[in-house]
Amino acid sequence: xxxxxxxxxxxxxxxxxxxxxxxxxxxxxxxxxxxxxxxxxxxxxxxxxxxxxxxxxxxxxxxxxxxxxxxxxxxxxxxxxxxxxxxxxxxxxxxxxxxxxxxxxxxxxxxxxxxxxxxxxxxxxxxxxxxxxxxxxxxxxxxxxxxxxxxxxxxxxxxxxxxxxxxxxxxxxxxxxxxxxxxxxxxxxxxxxxxxxxxxxxxxxxxxxxxxxxxxxxxxxxxxxxxxxxxxxxxxxxxxxxxxxxxxxxxxxxxxxxxxxxxxxxxxxxxxxxxxxxxxxxxxxxxxxxxxxxxxxxxxxxxxxxxxxxxxxxxxxxxxxxxxxxxxxxxxxxxxxxxxxxxxxxxxxxxxxxxxxxxxxxxxx
Amino acid sequence: xxxxxxxxxxxxxxxxxxxxxxxxxxxxxxxxxxxxxxxxxxxxxxxxxxxxxxxxxxxxxxxxxxxxxxxxxxxxxxxxxxxxxxxxxxxxxxxxxxxxxxxxxxxxxxxxxxxxxxxxxxxxxxxxxxxxxxxxxxxxxxxxxxxxxxxxxxxxxxxxxxxxxxxxxxxxxxxxxxxxxxxxxxxxxxxxxxxxxxxxxxxxxxxxxxxxxxxxxxxxxxxxxxxxxxxxxxxxxxxxxxxxxxxxxxxxxxxxxxxxxxxxxxxxxxxxxxxxxxxxxxxxxxxxxxxxxxxx
Numbered sequence: 001x002x003x004x005x006x007x008x009x010x011x012x013x014x015x016x017x018x019x020x021x022x023x024x025x026x027x028x029x030x031x032x033x034x035x036x037x038x039x040x041x042x043x044x045x046x047x048x049x050x051x052x053x054x055x056x057x058x059x060x061x062x063x064x065x066x067x068x069x070x071x072x073x074x075x076x077x078x079x080x081x082x083x084x085x086x087x088x089x090x091x092x093x094x095x096x097x098x099x100x101x102x103x104x105x106x107x108x109x110x111x112x113x114x115x116x117x118x119x120x121x122x123x124x125x126x127x128x129x130x131x132x133x134x135x136x137x138x139x140x141x142x143x144x145x146x147x148x149x150x151x152x153x154x155x156x157x158x159x160x161x162x163x164x165x166x167x168x169x170x171x172x173x174x175x176x177x178x179x180x181x182x183x184x185x186x187x188x189x190x191x192x193x194x195x196x197x198x199x200x201x202x203x204x205x206x207x208x209x210x211x212x213x214x215x216x217x218x219x220x221x222x223x224x225x226x227x228x229x230x231x232x233x234x235x236x237x238x239x240x241x242x243x244x245x246x247x248x249x250x251x252x253x254x255x256x257x258x259x260x261x262x263x264x265x266x267x268x269x270x271x272x273x274x275x276x277x278x279x280x281x282x283x284x285x286x287x288x289x290x291x292x293x294x295x296x297x298x299x300x301x302x303x304x305x306x307x308x309x310x311x312x313x314x315x316x317x318x319x320x321x322x323x324x325x326x327x328x329x330x331x332x333x334x335x336x337x338x339x340x341x342x343x344x345x346x347x348x349x350x351x352x353x354x355x356x357x358x359x360x361x362x363x364x365x
Numbered sequence: 366x367x368x369x370x371x372x373x374x375x376x377x378x379x380x381x382x383x384x385x386x387x388x389x390x391x392x393x394x395x396x397x398x399x400x401x402x403x404x405x406x407x408x409x410x411x412x413x414x415x416x417x418x419x420x421x422x423x424x425x426x427x428x429x430x431x432x433x434x435x436x437x438x439x440x441x442x443x444x445x446x447x448x449x450x451x452x453x454x455x456x457x458x459x460x461x462x463x464x465x466x467x468x469x470x471x472x473x474x475x476x477x478x479x480x481x482x483x484x485x486x487x488x489x490x491x492x493x494x495x496x497x498x499x500x501x502x503x504x505x506x507x508x509x510x511x512x513x514x515x516x517x518x519x520x521x522x523x524x525x526x527x528x529x530x531x532x533x534x535x536x537x538x539x540x541x542x543x544x545x546x547x548x549x550x551x552x553x554x555x556x557x558x559x560x561x562x563x564x565x566x567x568x569x570x571x572x573x574x575x576x577x578x579x580x581x582x583x584x585x586x587x588x589x590x591x592x593x594x595x596x597x598x599x600x601x602x603x604x605x606x607x608x609x610x611x612x613x614x615x616x617x618x619x620x621x622x623x624x625x626x627x628x629x630x631x632x633x634x635x636x637x638x639x640x641x642x643x644x645x646x647x648x649x650x651x652x653x654x655x656x657x658x659x660x661x
Binding site for chain 2: 079083104107
């Protein structure tokens with residue numbers, strides 16, 4: 001089921017003469033059928049509000065929501081056919097796993113009503129899908145965090161929703177379980193082909209399993225695309241900064257005669273860019289270590305990480321105290337020297353307007 | 366290890382002393398008195414040991430009347446007040462406007478003086494040379510016959526007593542239940558709504574089980590409180606409850622100790638022990654029911 005958001009806006013009224021808050025501002029995007037979408041943004045940017053509007057718990061102030069061709073904006077939650085997994089799972093603590101999974105089915109009325117046998121069959125099927133069929137008689141309190149998560153997913157899936165929504169599904173799990181569970185979510189999504197939208201503030205989580213990611217900030221849609229595309233080709237400084245660990249290195253630079261200068265160093269030719277101040281973003285993997293390289297920095301430390309090396313350096317033009325460059329572990333680096341030079345890979349460098357943060361494009365050679 | 370034990374006992378000593386002198390000793394004494402026939406506190410003498418006191422009390426028509434009154438009171442007021450409190454607190458937590466105001470209004474009786482409450486009930490129910498009371502006025506409007514609620518037939522008096530008791534215990538129950546309802550995680554309701562659960566089913570399958578520990582607490586303390594009722598009856602019908610036929614078990618105990626027929630500590634003790642056994646049994650039954658329903 002494809003999901004379309006059209007001019008979706010949510011405003012919360014202000015209290016005590018405080019101005020209201022626009023949690024979601026004029027959202028427009030289309031989620032293709034059967035895809036796994038990561039809705040990504042910093043805490044408090046309105047991600048959960050988008051999710052709540054999709055499932056019908058909150059009414060949009062303006063705009064429409066379509067599931068396929070059907071306008072569901074005014075439908076109550078139960079008529080939308082959505083399954084939702086809450087951040088804290090919201091499993092009913094007094095019911096067993098099986099009763100929890102059966103709960104949505106027992107709500108069905110009229111023609112949709114199922115016999116006891118059908119309900120149990122479907123619950124078992126959902127439980128098998130998330131591999132908890134041996135835990136059916138337990139209470140939620142007797143399960144680990146990961147198992148509770150699976151029960152919550154099974155409960156959301158059992159009524160065969162048109163759209164599955166997950167709110168920060170991995171935030172309550174420890175690091176190892178998180179890795180395992182996100183693969184699990186991917187597998188379940190691919191087996192069921194249900195259009196799935198999950199909200200997260202963890203860019204790694206979103207990038208690793210999503211077909212497409214949607215980046216938002218302060219209620220405003222920023223960019224949508226395949227994870228790698230968004231990472232390589234961010235539309236603005238916010239997206240560039242938000243994606244990637246370690247984060248992108250940001251410098252104050254200047255363009256003079258179609259050449260980019262960082263401090264006094266002429267770093268790169270940027271054909272077609274007008275003269276003036278720019279903000280320069282360079283990905284950690286965009287540095288090439290070379291004696292006499294274009295960008296000169298003061299070496300602070302070299303961190304060995306096994307697979308590769310992380311070089312920590314300083315440059316007065318950098319907006320953060322240190323620069324972090326990742327280079328291959330095979331490249332040797334003389335720790336005793338104080339100054340090192342880098343060449344910059346043009347495709348790993350982005351230019352932005354200093355004021356607005358909008359991307360300035362140039363034809364990299 | 367021994368040193369630590371000594372220390373622990375030392376810390377416990379004040380509480381043990383206090384409880385021992387003012388709780389355990391009197392308790393044991395009451396049990397002892399209840400088996401001593403014709404105990405006299407002035408001369409510290411008694412004429413025999415046995416179940417005489419119990420058999421006397423159990424044959425005393427005043428005690429049987431008090432027992433009947435107390436049971437009726439308990440059986441009516443505990444379920445009625447709990448159900449009303451639940452209804453009102455659910456309504457309170459589902460309204461948005463003026464919620465605080467309504468909560469205050471419903472809590473006011475809790476902080477109101479008993480005598481003031483008694484006065485209000487007088488105005489509502491008491492027949493005076495000038496009027497038949499507000500309730501009788503209402504009954505008259507609907508074409509009914511005026512009833513004397515304070516000195517009239519038994520059922521009318523019992524109705525007033527139950528009404529009064531329910532009204533007095535309601536605020537505390539509402540307070541407990543509204544906070545219990547407020548502490549239920551909103552996410553459960555959201556999850557249920559997304560799954561298309563009807564309001565009735567949300568209430569039965571989610572709200573009720575979630576607040577059931579508080580409900581059981583209220584039922585158990587309600588039973589105990591109602592079995593110990595006495596002052597309410599006095600506030601409505603005066604101190605001579607036996608004459609009014611509205612005595613309660615605690616009232617009977619009091620009368621046996623100090624009342625007009627006073628001076629029989631042995632009978633009072635026996636009645637008190639009987640009350641204790643009744644409350645113990647009911648509480649045990651309550652706990653059994655609770656444990657069984659928790660298992661299902």
